[in-house]
Amino acid sequence: MKGRKINPKRFEIGQLKIILLILPLVIFMGMPIIFIINHAFKPMEELFAFPPTFFVKNATLENFSKLIKFSDSSGIPLSRYLFNSLVVTVITVGLALLLTTMSAFALAKIKFKGRNALTHINQIAIMFVSTAVLIPRYLVICKLGLIDNLLAHILPLVAMPVALFLVKQFVEQVPDSLLEAAYMDGATDLDIYLKVIMPMIRPAVATAAILVFQQVWTNMETSSYFFSDDSMKTLTFYMNTLVNVNNTVAGQGMAAAASLIMFLPNLILFIILQNKVMNTMANSGIK
Amino acid sequence: MAETTKMSRKDKKALKERMKHLKSGKLERRYARMGYIFMIPWFIGAAVFLAYPLGSSFWYALNNIRITPLGRIFSFVGQGNFTQILIQDPDFMIYLVDYLTSTIISTPIIVVFALIIAMMLNMKIKGKGFFRLIFFLPVIIVSGPILGMLTAEGAGSISAIDTQSLTSAISSVLPDIIAKPISDVFNNMITTLWYSGVQILIFLSGLQKIDKSMYEAAKIDGGSAWECFWKITLPNLKSMILLNTIYTIVFISNNSENPIIVLIEESMFSGTKEKGYGYASAMAWLYSVVVLxxxxxxxxxxxTRKDQYEKQVKRAIKARKKEARNKKKIERRNRRNAKKIERQRAAGKITTHTTDRSDY
Structure with missing residues (x-):
C-alpha cells in the first residue's frame, strides 16, 4: 500500500535530457518567485533604482523592521489580523473540502432527481463574475445579521463551484464496480464515502485544498465589504492597506516585505501537500 | 432479471402498465435520499450565496438602481441596460473582441504547455518536487499586484524571441485583425505560461491515475513512446483536458486584471445617472453569457469525439436494429400475402388442386 517514491535515489545520465529541457522553463517560471524574495530585502535606494535591478545587492532587513514598527504604532496589533486570517482560512478550507467531496460523491455516483440540474447550476456559477454578485451577497449577509462576524469571511467562500467541478471530475473516474463490491459487502453510503471514495481521490482533494486555500488567503472582498470593525479584518486586507494607504516612497519597502510574508504560507502549504498529489494508490483494488 | 426475459409478451405488457402507476421502490428511494443528504449542506451554501445573488443580480440588470441615503431606488427599464451597453458604451465591445481573440489563442497554448510540463514532471528525474514547486507557485503571485511590477521590467516576454520581427512576419501573412492578438500573445508569452500552475497540477494527478501496467503491456506489444502517448495517455486524460480548458477560460475571464472586470467594477461604483449597479449587473450578465x-x-x-470502441458498439447496435426491422417487415409481408391468398381462395378466384388424405 506504500505510495511510490517521487524522486529516484540517484542521478542518472538518462535524466539529463529531460533536465536540459526543463531548466530553461524553470528559469522563466521561477522569475516571479526570485523577484519577490529579492525585492523584500532591497534597501531604499535599490527599490527605486533606474533601470530597476532584478537581484538585491546589499540585502537588509530594514523593510521588515519598518513593517513591524508601523504595525505597532497602529491601534490593532499584527497578531490580531494573523489570528483572524488563520482561523478563517483553516475553517473555510476544512468546511469547503468536506462539502465539495460530499456533494461531488453524490453528484457523480448517486442517482437522484435533480442531479443534472444541480450540475448545470454549478457549471453556470463557475462562469459568473464574482464581483457582480457582490451587492446581493452583501444584502444576504445583512439579512443573516453577520456583519462584523467572522462567519461572514467563511460562509460566502464555503461553496466553491470550481473545487466541486474538479473533485467531481475525479470521483467520476472511480470505477462503479468498486462501489458495487463495497455495497455487496454491506457498506453504507457513508462507509463508501469515507473508505472508498476519499482514499481514491486524495490527489484531487490535495489539489482542491491548494486552490481553496489560495482563494481564501488572498481574498480581500469580504474584509472590505462586509466588515466595518477593523479588528475583524484579515491579514491580507491589512497588508494591502499598507500598500495602498502608504503609497509613498517609504511605503514601497513595507509593501515588498508584506508581499513576501503573504507569499510564504502558500509556499509552505504547497510543499506539504505536493507529496499528497503524487502518492496516490492509482486504481488499487481493481484488476 | 432472468425471469423477466422468460415472461411471455402479455405478462410483460401487464407489468409495464402496472409500473406506470407505481412509484419508485423503497430501496431506490432510500438510495436517492442518501444523495440528497450528501448534497444538502453544499446546496444550502450554494443557494444562499450563489443562486440567490445570481437571480437577484438578473433582476437588478433589468433595473436602473440609484443608491441614495434613503435606500435603493429601483426603476424598471427592461432591456434598456443591455441595449445601452451594446450600442452606447465605447469600451465594452472593443474589450470583448480583444478578450475573445486572446482567450481563444492562449487557452490551447496554456493547456498544451501544462500537459507537456506535467508529462515531463511525471518522469523519473531527480529534484522533481523542486521543479513542481517552481512551476506551480507563479499562479499565486500572478494574481497579485506584483505582476504589474514584473511586466514593467520587461519580464513578461521571452527576450530570446525577437518579437518585432515575429510580429511583422505574422502581419505580412495574415490580416491585421488576426495578426494583432497573435503577436500580443507572443509578447506576453511568459505571463501566459505563469497562469498554467493549477493546470499542471491537475494533469499530474490525472497522469498518476493511469495504470502503469498499461504502458508495460503496450511496450511488450512493440508500442513506441509516441504511440503510447496517443493511444494511452491522451485518451486517459480526456476528461482532465476538458476540465483544464474550462478552468483556464474561467481563470482568464475572472481574473481581476481582466479589463472587462475592471470596467464592470468601475461602472458599479460610478455615480452617474445611467450607470450604477443595474448597469454593472447587465454588463456582467452579458459577459457571462459570452464566457458560457x-x-x-x-x-x-x-x-463529442467518441472512443473508437464506443463507435463500433454503436454501429453494431444500429446494424442489429436494422436487421430486426427488416425481419419484421418480411414477416408482416408474408402474413399479408397469406391473408390475401386466403381471401382470394374463399372468393373462389384461385383454385388449388387439393387432395384428400383419405384418398390414400
Whole structure:
C-alpha cells in the first residue's frame, strides 16, 4: 500500500535530457518567485533604482523592521489580523473540502432527481463574475445579521463551484464496480464515502485544498465589504492597506516585505501537500 | 432479471402498465435520499450565496438602481441596460473582441504547455518536487499586484524571441485583425505560461491515475513512446483536458486584471445617472453569457469525439436494429400475402388442386 517514491535515489545520465529541457522553463517560471524574495530585502535606494535591478545587492532587513514598527504604532496589533486570517482560512478550507467531496460523491455516483440540474447550476456559477454578485451577497449577509462576524469571511467562500467541478471530475473516474463490491459487502453510503471514495481521490482533494486555500488567503472582498470593525479584518486586507494607504516612497519597502510574508504560507502549504498529489494508490483494488 | 426475459409478451405488457402507476421502490428511494443528504449542506451554501445573488443580480440588470441615503431606488427599464451597453458604451465591445481573440489563442497554448510540463514532471528525474514547486507557485503571485511590477521590467516576454520581427512576419501573412492578438500573445508569452500552475497540477494527478501496467503491456506489444502517448495517455486524460480548458477560460475571464472586470467594477461604483449597479449587473450578465458560449464551444470540440470502441458498439447496435426491422417487415409481408391468398381462395378466384388424405 506504500505510495511510490517521487524522486529516484540517484542521478542518472538518462535524466539529463529531460533536465536540459526543463531548466530553461524553470528559469522563466521561477522569475516571479526570485523577484519577490529579492525585492523584500532591497534597501531604499535599490527599490527605486533606474533601470530597476532584478537581484538585491546589499540585502537588509530594514523593510521588515519598518513593517513591524508601523504595525505597532497602529491601534490593532499584527497578531490580531494573523489570528483572524488563520482561523478563517483553516475553517473555510476544512468546511469547503468536506462539502465539495460530499456533494461531488453524490453528484457523480448517486442517482437522484435533480442531479443534472444541480450540475448545470454549478457549471453556470463557475462562469459568473464574482464581483457582480457582490451587492446581493452583501444584502444576504445583512439579512443573516453577520456583519462584523467572522462567519461572514467563511460562509460566502464555503461553496466553491470550481473545487466541486474538479473533485467531481475525479470521483467520476472511480470505477462503479468498486462501489458495487463495497455495497455487496454491506457498506453504507457513508462507509463508501469515507473508505472508498476519499482514499481514491486524495490527489484531487490535495489539489482542491491548494486552490481553496489560495482563494481564501488572498481574498480581500469580504474584509472590505462586509466588515466595518477593523479588528475583524484579515491579514491580507491589512497588508494591502499598507500598500495602498502608504503609497509613498517609504511605503514601497513595507509593501515588498508584506508581499513576501503573504507569499510564504502558500509556499509552505504547497510543499506539504505536493507529496499528497503524487502518492496516490492509482486504481488499487481493481484488476 | 432472468425471469423477466422468460415472461411471455402479455405478462410483460401487464407489468409495464402496472409500473406506470407505481412509484419508485423503497430501496431506490432510500438510495436517492442518501444523495440528497450528501448534497444538502453544499446546496444550502450554494443557494444562499450563489443562486440567490445570481437571480437577484438578473433582476437588478433589468433595473436602473440609484443608491441614495434613503435606500435603493429601483426603476424598471427592461432591456434598456443591455441595449445601452451594446450600442452606447465605447469600451465594452472593443474589450470583448480583444478578450475573445486572446482567450481563444492562449487557452490551447496554456493547456498544451501544462500537459507537456506535467508529462515531463511525471518522469523519473531527480529534484522533481523542486521543479513542481517552481512551476506551480507563479499562479499565486500572478494574481497579485506584483505582476504589474514584473511586466514593467520587461519580464513578461521571452527576450530570446525577437518579437518585432515575429510580429511583422505574422502581419505580412495574415490580416491585421488576426495578426494583432497573435503577436500580443507572443509578447506576453511568459505571463501566459505563469497562469498554467493549477493546470499542471491537475494533469499530474490525472497522469498518476493511469495504470502503469498499461504502458508495460503496450511496450511488450512493440508500442513506441509516441504511440503510447496517443493511444494511452491522451485518451486517459480526456476528461482532465476538458476540465483544464474550462478552468483556464474561467481563470482568464475572472481574473481581476481582466479589463472587462475592471470596467464592470468601475461602472458599479460610478455615480452617474445611467450607470450604477443595474448597469454593472447587465454588463456582467452579458459577459457571462459570452464566457458560457466560449466554454460551450471548447467543450463541444473536446467532448463529442467518441472512443473508437464506443463507435463500433454503436454501429453494431444500429446494424442489429436494422436487421430486426427488416425481419419484421418480411414477416408482416408474408402474413399479408397469406391473408390475401386466403381471401382470394374463399372468393373462389384461385383454385388449388387439393387432395384428400383419405384418398390414400
Amino acid at each position: 458560449i466560449l466554454v460551450g464551444l471548447f467543450a463541444l470540440l473536446l467532448a
